[in-house]
Amino acid sequence: MAPPPQTKYCILSHPTPEILLVTLNRPKQLNCISAEGNEELDAVWKWLDAEPKLCVGILTGTGRAFCAGADLKGNTSSSPRILQNRNTDTTAHTEWNQANASGKQRKMPQSGFGGLSRRKGRKPVLAAVNGICFGGGCEMAINADMVFASSAATFSLPEVKRGVVAIAGALPRIARVVGKQRAMEMALTGRVLKAEEAREWGLVNRVVDGDVVDECIAVAKEIAENSPDAVIVSREGVNLAWEGLGADEATEKLIAETYPKLLAGENIHEGVKAFVEKRKPVWKASKL
Numbered sequence: 553m554a555p556p557p558q559t560k561y562c563i564l565s566h567p568t569p570e571i572l573l574v575t576l577n578r579p580k581q582l583n584c585i586s587a588e589g590n591e592e593l594d595a596v597w598k599w600l601d602a603e604p605k606l607c608v609g610i611l612t613g614t615g616r617a618f619c620a621g622a623d624l625k626g627n628t629s630s631s632p633r634i635l636q637n638r639n640t641d642t643t644a645h646t647e648w649n650q651a652n653a654s655g656k657q658r659k660m661p662q663s664g665f666g667g668l669s670r671r672k673g674r675k676p677v678l679a680a681v682n683g684i685c686f687g688g689g690c691e692m693a694i695n696a697d698m699v700f701a702s703s704a705a706t707f708s709l710p711e712v713k714r715g716v717v718a719i720a721g722a723l724p725r726i727a728r729v730v731g732k733q734r735a736m737e738m739a740l741t742g743r744v745l746k747a748e749e750a751r752e753w754g755l756v757n758r759v760v761d762g763d764v765v766d767e768c769i770a771v772a773k774e775i776a777e778n779s780p781d782a783v784i785v786s787r788e789g790v791n792l793a794w795e796g797l798g799a800d801e802a803t804e805k806l807i808a809e810t811y812p813k814l815l816a817g818e819n820i821h822e823g824v825k826a827f828v829e830k831r832k833p834v835w836k837a838s839k840l
Contacts, residue, residue, distance in 0.1 A: 553605055557595040561585065563614075564596065567769045570607040570776035572600050579615025582684060584623035585666050587659045594667030601674040604837035607776040607783065610768050611668065611692065612680035618705065619666065621687025665720035668692040672791065674784050674840070676775060680768035681705045681747075681756075691722035694729060694755070697787065698771065701747040701756045702764040710742040728794065730754050780838035781819040785810050813840045 556564050563575040574596055576583035585593070600609045613619055664670030665688035668677060679696035686708045693699050693707070701707075709718045709726070717723075718739065727735040730753045737743070750756040760767045775783060788810050792802035814820055818836045826833035 553603060554599070556599055557592065559592055559596065561589040561592050562596070567610075568773060568776065569605060571769065571772045572596075572606050572609045573765070573769070574609060574611050576611070576613040576619055579613075579617070581623060582617035582620035583613040583615070583689070584620050585688060586623040589623070590660050590666060592667075594661040594663050597663065597667045597671055597673055597677065600677070604839070606675065607780050607838075608675060608772045609677040610680055610765070610772055611666070611677060611696070612682050612765050612768070613689075615683070617684035617689070618679070618681040619686075619689030619692065620684050621689055621710075622665070660720065664691070664695070666692045669695050670721040671695060672795075674787075676783065676787055678768050678772060680765045681707075682764050686710055687718065688720055691718055691720045694722045694725050698768075699750075699756045700758050700760055700764050700768045700771070701750060703747055703759050703761050705747040705750075705756075705759075705764075707745040707747075707750045707755060708742060709738050710744075712740060713742045725794075726755075779819040779823050779833070779835055781814045781817045781840050782823070784838060784840050785814045810840075 561576065561578060563577050565573045565575070567573055574593070576585070578584065597609065600606050661667055662670065663673075669688065669691040671677070676697040678698045678700065679693045681693055681699060681701040683702060683705055685693055685701075685705055687710060690707050690709055709722060711718045723735070723739055726738060729735075730738070734753055738745070745753070745755070747756060747759045751759050758767065785806070789802065789806045792805055793799065797805065817839060819833075819838070822835065823833050
């Protein structure tokens with residue numbers, strides 16, 4: 553295994569050799585992410601995709617927040633500047649206004665906030681939402697492949713309350729997840745959704761009363777037991793529709809561009825052979 557990127561905003565661990573657990577580790581800042589943190593996480597997800605032995609990633613947070621959005625001061629010593637907080641200080645406002653006055657967008661990798669809100673990638677990333685999931689944190693969850701939420705988790709796109717916009721990829725995507733009217737309610741009111749309501753809307757797969765990370769790891773293990781090639785190709789098929797292609801166009805594109813790679817690999821032959829021989833398949837690391 554190639555060495556992982558050096559990290560200071562998150563902790564990397566491996567519940568199993570096939571699973572990468574990424575834990576945002578700024579609990580005093582409610583795991584707010586700075587520009588530097590965005591670049592760090594982008595490198596982590598690229599490493600996940602490039603490392604053959606890894607099959608699936610999980611993102612969670614320490615403390616009472618999954619991620620409360622952007623760190624408006626952009627340094628590790630700052631206190632959290634959360635968009636829904638009414639008591640933001642003058643320094644944070646000044647720095648934010650100066651950035652806006654420059655006419656330049658905040659620096660962000662092409663993969664978006666946390667390297668995840670606009671990520672395409674090759675391998676699935678699951679969100680284990682352990683608490684506050686606001687702003688950019690919510691944008692990451694919206695683009696995750698699956699979302700598991702603690703019963704105490706809350707979700708919000710509060711940007712409109714502070715005159716800014718959820719510009720990291722969430723707006724078009726949330727409409728596809730929950731439908732136009734509910735997406736408008738989230739985007740235009742900035743109100744907070746509790747975990748169960750988010751599940752009812754389709755934003756969350758499951759609400760967990762116990763340890764949400766343990767639940768997420770259990771599902772990640774299920775994914776990792778399958779052919780890594782088939783997981784990558786199946787995910788791509790779903791994502792083609794997610795990115796806006798029609799059903800027939802997406803199918804033709806998958807058949808023409810991605811499926812042949814699976815046919816040329818070892819795992820499709822191993823899977824069929826194991827089925828005929830009535831044994832558990834022994835998968836090879838994906839070369840797709």
